Amino acid sequence: MRAPLAESLEELDIALVGIPFDGGVSNRPGARHGPREIRNQSSMMRSLHHVTRLDPFAQARIADIGDVRFSSIYDLKQVSDDIAAYYSAIRRAGVIPLSAGATTPSPTPSCAAWQPMAR
Numbered sequence: 505m506r507a508p509l510a511e512s513l514e515e516l517d518i519a520l521v522g523i524p525f526d527g528g529v530s531n532r533p534g535a536r537h538g539p540r541e542i543r544n545q546s547s548m549m550r551s552l553h554h555v556t557r558l559d560p561f562a563q564a565r566i567a568d569i570g571d572v573r574f575s576s577i578y579d580l581k582q583v584s585d586d587i588a589a590y591y592s593a594i595r596r597a598g599v600i601p602l603s604a605g606a607t608t609p610s611p612t613p614s615c616a617a618w619q620p621m622a623r
Contacts, residue, residue, distance in 0.1 A: 506549050513597035521594070522571035523605045533614060539571055539605040571605075575592075577579040609618035 507520055522539025529535070539620045549561050560566060576582045594601050 506546055506551070506613075507561075507566050510569050513569065513594060513599050516567055516569075516596045516599045518566045518599070519594055519599045519601050520568040520578070521590070521603045523587065524571050525574065525577065525587075525605065527577055527583065528580060535605050542604045543568070560561045578606055602619055 510516060510519070513519060522543075524536040524539050527536035551561055553560070572587055574583055574586050591601060
């Protein structure tokens, strides 16, 4: 979304996150390309929304924080753990994630990271 690339979560309100993974499907691979292609296509976007005339970048601190890094793409349990750990760090920083890509099993760990923290 033409968002700047951020090296850290400091001073962010919204983080764009890619989940380049499609290992959970057998018949429709390709979701792993989603984050990259969204970034490619968004290069034609303008900062002002054409209908609402709002500039989201003026209303919130938004940046692309890159993709979830996987330690083993052939181990679905490890992929799930990697996603959960990545989103837990985002939650601890108080940043709202906006995710792109992934397949059916991937949302579960990202949502689980937002469960109430143990006291």
